[in-house]
Amino acid sequence: MTHYDKLETHFRKLSRLAHLDAICGWDQAAMMPKGGNQARGEAMAELAVLMHELATAPQLGEWFASAAGEPLSADQQTSLRAMERRWRQATVLPARLVEAKSLAASKCEHAWREQRKNNDWQGFAPNLREVVSLAREEAAVRAESSGLSTYDALLDLYEPGMICAQLDLLFQQVKTWLPDMIRAVEEKQGSRTYLTPEGPFPVERQKQLGLEAMKLLGFDFDHGRLDVSSHPFCGGVPTDVRITTRYDEADFMTALLGVIHETGHARYEQNLPVQWAGLPVGEARSMGVHESQSLFFEMQLARSGEFTQQLAPLAARILGREDDPAFSVDNIASFNTRMKRGYIRVDADEVTYPAHVILRYEIERALIQGDIEVSDIPELWDQKMQSYLGLSTKDNYRNGCMQDIHWTGGAFGYFPSYTLGAMYAAQLFATAERSINGLRDKIQRGDLSELFAWLKTNIWQKASTLSTDELIRAATGKALNPAYFQRHLAARYLA
Amino acid sequence: MTHYDKLETHFRKLSRLAHLDAICGWDQAAMMPKGGNQARGEAMAELAVLMHELATAPQLGEWFASAAGEPLSADQQTSLRAMERRWRQATVLPARLVEAKSLAASKCEHAWREQRKNNDWQGFAPNLREVVSLAREEAAVRAESSGLSTYDALLDLYEPGMICAQLDLLFQQVKTWLPDMIRAVEEKQGSRTYLTPEGPFPVERQKQLGLEAMKLLGFDFDHGRLDVSSHPFCGGVPTDVRITTRYDEADFMTALLGVIHETGHARYEQNLPVQWAGLPVGEARSMGVHESQSLFFEMQLARSGEFTQQLAPLAARILGREDDPAFSVDNIASFNTRMKRGYIRVDADEVTYPAHVILRYEIERALIQGDIEVSDIPELWDQKMQSYLGLSTKDNYRNGCMQDIHWTGGAFGYFPSYTLGAMYAAQLFATAERSINGLRDKIQRGDLSELFAWLKTNIWQKASTLSTDELIRAATGKALNPAYFQRHLAARYLA
Numbered sequence: 001m002t003h004y005d006k007l008e009t010h011f012r013k014l015s016r017l018a019h020l021d022a023i024c025g026w027d028q029a030a031m032m033p034k035g036g037n038q039a040r041g042e043a044m045a046e047l048a049v050l051m052h053e054l055a056t057a058p059q060l061g062e063w064f065a066s067a068a069g070e071p072l073s074a075d076q077q078t079s080l081r082a083m084e085r086r087w088r089q090a091t092v093l094p095a096r097l098v099e100a101k102s103l104a105a106s107k108c109e110h111a112w113r114e115q116r117k118n119n120d121w122q123g124f125a126p127n128l129r130e131v132v133s134l135a136r137e138e139a140a141v142r143a144e145s146s147g148l149s150t151y152d153a154l155l156d157l158y159e160p161g162m163i164c165a166q167l168d169l170l171f172q173q174v175k176t177w178l179p180d181m182i183r184a185v186e187e188k189q190g191s192r193t194y195l196t197p198e199g200p201f202p203v204e205r206q207k208q209l210g211l212e213a214m215k216l217l218g219f220d221f222d223h224g225r226l227d228v229s230s231h232p233f234c235g236g237v238p239t240d241v242r243i244t245t246r247y248d249e250a251d252f253m254t255a256l257l258g259v260i261h262e263t264g265h266a267r268y269e270q271n272l273p274v275q276w277a278g279l280p281v282g283e284a285r286s287m288g289v290h291e292s293q294s295l296f297f298e299m300q301l302a303r304s305g306e307f308t309q310q311l312a313p314l315a316a317r318i319l320g321r322e323d324d325p326a327f328s329v330d331n332i333a334s335f336n337t338r339m340k341r342g343y344i345r346v347d348a349d350e351v352t353y354p355a356h357v358i359l360r361y362e363i364e365r366a367l368i369q370g371d372i373e374v375s376d377i378p379e380l381w382d383q384k385m386q387s388y389l390g391l392s393t394k395d396n397y398r399n400g401c402m403q404d405i406h407w408t409g410g411a412f413g414y415f416p417s418y419t420l421g422a423m424y425a426a427q428l429f430a431t432a433e434r435s436i437n438g439l440r441d442k443i444q445r446g447d448l449s450e451l452f453a454w455l456k457t458n459i460w461q462k463a464s465t466l467s468t469d470e471l472i473r474a475a476t477g478k479a480l481n482p483a484y485f486q487r488h489l490a491a492r493y494l495a
Numbered sequence: 496m497t498h499y500d501k502l503e504t505h506f507r508k509l510s511r512l513a514h515l516d517a518i519c520g521w522d523q524a525a526m527m528p529k530g531g532n533q534a535r536g537e538a539m540a541e542l543a544v545l546m547h548e549l550a551t552a553p554q555l556g557e558w559f560a561s562a563a564g565e566p567l568s569a570d571q572q573t574s575l576r577a578m579e580r581r582w583r584q585a586t587v588l589p590a591r592l593v594e595a596k597s598l599a600a601s602k603c604e605h606a607w608r609e610q611r612k613n614n615d616w617q618g619f620a621p622n623l624r625e626v627v628s629l630a631r632e633e634a635a636v637r638a639e640s641s642g643l644s645t646y647d648a649l650l651d652l653y654e655p656g657m658i659c660a661q662l663d664l665l666f667q668q669v670k671t672w673l674p675d676m677i678r679a680v681e682e683k684q685g686s687r688t689y690l691t692p693e694g695p696f697p698v699e700r701q702k703q704l705g706l707e708a709m710k711l712l713g714f715d716f717d718h719g720r721l722d723v724s725s726h727p728f729c730g731g732v733p734t735d736v737r738i739t740t741r742y743d744e745a746d747f748m749t750a751l752l753g754v755i756h757e758t759g760h761a762r763y764e765q766n767l768p769v770q771w772a773g774l775p776v777g778e779a780r781s782m783g784v785h786e787s788q789s790l791f792f793e794m795q796l797a798r799s800g801e802f803t804q805q806l807a808p809l810a811a812r813i814l815g816r817e818d819d820p821a822f823s824v825d826n827i828a829s830f831n832t833r834m835k836r837g838y839i840r841v842d843a844d845e846v847t848y849p850a851h852v853i854l855r856y857e858i859e860r861a862l863i864q865g866d867i868e869v870s871d872i873p874e875l876w877d878q879k880m881q882s883y884l885g886l887s888t889k890d891n892y893r894n895g896c897m898q899d900i901h902w903t904g905g906a907f908g909y910f911p912s913y914t915l916g917a918m919y920a921a922q923l924f925a926t927a928e929r930s931i932n933g934l935r936d937k938i939q940r941g942d943l944s945e946l947f948a949w950l951k952t953n954i955w956q957k958a959s960t961l962s963t964d965e966l967i968r969a970a971t972g973k974a975l976n977p978a979y980f981q982r983h984l985a986a987r988y989l990a
Contacts, residue, residue: 019538020515027518031526035717036735039772043514050545222530240531277534 003066004076010063011083012278014054019237021047026242029229055090075281075465082280082464089157092145097137101410104130109408121378121397128407129374132367135412139368151368154413158287159420161467164365167416170423171358173482178354179388181486185339185351185493194334195326199250201319206252209318210245210259216310217263217297218452219243220270232258234265234294238277241266252319253335256311257298264297265290267452271460282463285471287414291421292428293459299350299422300429300488301451306443308333337492341389343399350422351489355388357419360404364412377401420480424472427484428459431476498561499571502578505558507773509549514732516542521737524724547593550585570776570960577775577959584652587640592632596905599625604903616873616892623902624869627862630907634863646863649908653782654915656962659860662911665918666853668977673849674883676981680834680846680988689829690821694745696814701747704813705740705754711805712758712792713947715765727753729760729789733772736761747814748830751806752793759792760785762947766955777958780966782909786916787923788954794845794917795924795983796946801938803828832987836884838894845917846984850883852914855899859907872896915975919967922979923954926971 001009021044028040064084072080093101108127115124135154142153152163210226224241236242243262245255268284276282284290301307308329316327325331339349345356363380366372372380378393381401385391393400406414433439436450443451458475472480496504516539523535559579567575588596603622610619630649637648647658705721719736731737738757740750763779771777779785796802803824811822820826834844840851858875861867867875873888876896880886888895901909928934931945938946953970967975 013541016538016541019534020519020542023519023522023535023538024515027522031720032735033717033720035715036732039514039732039734040518043511043518046508046511047515220530222528225526225528237531237534239534240527 002070003063004070004072004080007060007063007067007080007083008279010054010057010060011086011280014051015278017047017051017054021051022235022237023240023242026227026235026244029231029233029235030227030242030244052090055087060087060091078465079276079279079281082283085160086280088145089142093138093141097134097141101131101134101138104134105408105410109405112402112405112408116398116402119396119398119402121402124397124402125374131408131410132374132412135410136368136370138410139412149369151365151413154368155416156413158411158414158417159468160286161469162286162288162416162420167361170480170482171354171361171419174354174419174486175358175388177486181489181494182339182341182352182355182389185489186341188494189339192334194338195331196335197252197321197324197326197332199248199252201249201252203247203249205319206247206249206255209252209256209315212314212318213256213260213302213311214263216314216446216448217260217267217301218448219263219266223270224266226259232262234262234269236269238269238272241269252315256315257302257336260302261294261298264294267297267455268293268460271456272463273461273465276463276465281465285459285462285464285466286468287417288420289424289459289468289471291417292424293421293455295350295421295425296428296455300425301443301448303333303336303350304440304443304492305329305333306440308336309444310446339493341391343385343391343393343396344403351493352389354419354422354485357415359384359388360406360415363401364407364415368412423480423482423485426488427472427476427478427481428455429488430484497565498558499565499567499575502555502558502562502575503774505549505552505555506578506581506775509546510773512542512546512549516546517730517732518735518737521722521730521739524726524728524730525722525737525739547585550582555582555586573960574771574774574776577778580655581775583640584637588633588636592629592636596626596629596633599629600903600905604900607897607900607903611893611897614891614893614897616897619892619897620869626903626905627869627907630905631863631865633905634907644864646860646908649863650911651908653906653909653912654963655781656964657783657911657915662856665975665977666849666856666914669849669914669981670853670883672981676984676989677834677836677847677850677884680984681836683989684834687829689833690826691830692747692816692819692821692827694743694747696744696747698742698744700814701742701750704747704751704810707809707813708751708755708797708806709758711809711941711943712755712762712796713943714758714761718765719761721754727757729757729764731764733764733767736764747810751810752797752831755797756789756793759789762792762950763788763955766951767958768956768960771958771960776960780954780957780959780961781963782912783915784919784954784963784966786912787919788916788950790845790916790920791923791950795920796938796943798828798831798845799935799938799987800824800828801935803831804939805941834988836886838880838886838888838891839898846988847884849914849917849980852910854879854883855901855910858896859902859910863907918975918977918980921983922967922971922973922976923950924983925979 024040024044024047028037028044032040064080064087067080104127108131111127112124136150139150139154142148142156143150146153146156148156149164155162155164155167207226214226223239224236224243227242227244228246229244230246232245234241234243243259243266245258245262247255268290272282272284302311312327312329312332315332316322316324321327339351341352342348345353348356359381362384363372363377367374367377378397378401382393385393385400432451432454435454436442439451442448459471462471462474466474469479519535519539519542523532523539527535559575559582562575599622603626606622607619631645634645634649637643637651638645641648641651643651644659650657650659650662702721709721718734719731719738722737722739723741724739725741727738727740729736729738738754738761740753740757742750763785767777767779797806807822807824807827810827811817811819816822834846836847837843840848843851854876857879858867858872862869862872873892873896877888880888880895927946927949930949931937934946937943954966957966957969961969964974
């Protein structure tokens, strides 16, 4: 057995443990009664230890060194690099730092649940300071090992290959047109009226509607399920993808669009290449590319006027609202493209969303680089909210810098993925439209087969065999260009 | 850390992996879409390897030797014995035999699914011969290590402490009265009429009924769930017990009594002592004692005239049959105590069931001891069916010796647990009745708190701190005596 083969065997073993972790994690969120939590937590922590032992097994260093000298195919070389990258990420942090991070994050997050309700910045700040201090330490260690700058080294965990220098360019471009666009859309929509579909919408009907939408969008029910959890997610494993949603009887659209969003993630997972199953090179490319698929489904497709021709009648039929004017195609299309400035990122529409992300990116990068301190956050937040969205968050920590869970958990470098995903999605859709004859007509008729075949060939089956930049270039012929996203928004919101 | 403490830590770690195995196994049966099976099987096999490595870790021998000399409390000594027993069972078989057994069982079982349908004894026999040959080898190894006889060494896996010599006495006693009792019940019921509740009974209603019955029977929904699987079972872990059933719209009673049966298993698991959680001494005593709890719930309690006063109106209300004469208390009581000789063990009523078990016991013991060969089974089966139940299975392998899955999987020594469970249950109920004032009146009123408190104290909280014999003596003041079971049947079916 070559050292490369030994590495493959080792990483496939690790992925089988990750399978158990994914299913038990899904169960914990979607099925487990509350009294089961402590023992489950202990069982999953035990598994995490075993996985960490495998991921950092002492023989791996030697195997990687030997494998590098073995005659490998180009594919194997790519796979080897993906394994080595995973291994370096797992081994580079000293155990002491991993443990300190985990403790600080869990302390900060636990307290934050109450502190946020009480708008208690004074209580929250010291905990966050500890998290930031450890994140800086992590960034320094990762920077040292990778040769990247500190923030880039964190960014690389979520969006490998992306660096600040490029992000700055991208986001600077967005900032040149976004505030004006928000004002213009606001003005245009000011005179527009729409009806809000009025509940109650029974959960069973909503579930059926979600399942029908998933069917229309090609979700493979032999390899996945839809369930309920308090925070919707896409989990499980590629052969068995578990997506979740939550239902509100007063509002069916949020759950429906959520299901469609998760279906985008799910189809990516379900269509990863079988020959690389269980190996890092066979996994989804990055958080940003993953988000591009969910946003492709939710934003590019589901909220489009064309797809609404399918979605509105489907919803009307299953919810028994065929005579309800709020369910007309035009009204649903207006309803699903309404824009509103707001404090809360997760509630934001696709036009204002990038403003939230850019704000977080600018602050977290400065934090990690040591240019600002935790105590500077509220003022900066308020300043940037005023500048990008014209809203003040002064003294409103709860709906300002205390709204997200990312920083409390130490996930610095994650936020940019959301907007990168939206940009990739717009560029991919524009390319698909050029490649597929009469795509918009086909969408309108619910004939999505060519579109999905295009995504499968260009994104899903590529897994991590290409870098993100190579992937986007191969699929679209160009590097990432935010002009596609701008054109998408202008066409949908200002035309 | 003492060696005893090291052993506790080691076995608790093993139980945390068993937790993951239990949840992923439940998911596989109750939730997993069919396309997920192969990867799941591989992930669970990986876990099985890790669990086996832990269970047979080389340092354990030395730790057990050292712990024996440490100053331990009486409880710790009991716990140590339970761990050592588990360790010996795991280590005694050579790896080659474990693997050969697993391959033979899976080959036999896989082919059996088709062969049974086709009544194909000729195809089945060679596979079974291989399974039996390996079971004999296993029995010899276990006998050598334990000092028990070969069959006793297998019996000991499921019902520790039980031996053929005692089983023979018990079953001989049953055989002296059972055939006469079956004839007498048949005669008595010949003149009786009852109505069969006629469906359809919608699945949602049946589910609600099952949940209500579980509530009445004290199932703790903070630590467990009810779901659907094609073969009902009780799985999960004590802090999170997963029971399953399957629904037939034409027949609600089978699912309902099945749910009640599994609720008996579940309450035992949910009420095991917390201080021993994760250690062998804290687990349920044996298969027989486990079955005694499910049969206590299903047979002693749920099919009794007294409990039917609760169950029949509950079913009528939830199924919307309050005016249906088939749902009267008297009719449901008759319906749930109908006796019918039949070929199939799993469909048998509580009167004829022991005949099925004794038949299997006598044949499997002779097989393991080498007194007969696989080719002798059909004739012996026919002979014994004629003798115990007056039915011929000549050339009817499908409904004769090919009906069960136990032997195909190599589980020799398991069958007696079913009838031991029925006997324990009858003796426990008779004792509870003597201990609790007006128990039958209380059951009739649905006041089950004292009964459950009695079971909790005498069985559930005892876990494996006592041997089965000690447990039954402590709870009932006497060794197991099949006369209780006989009296129970006579009172219910012949009074």
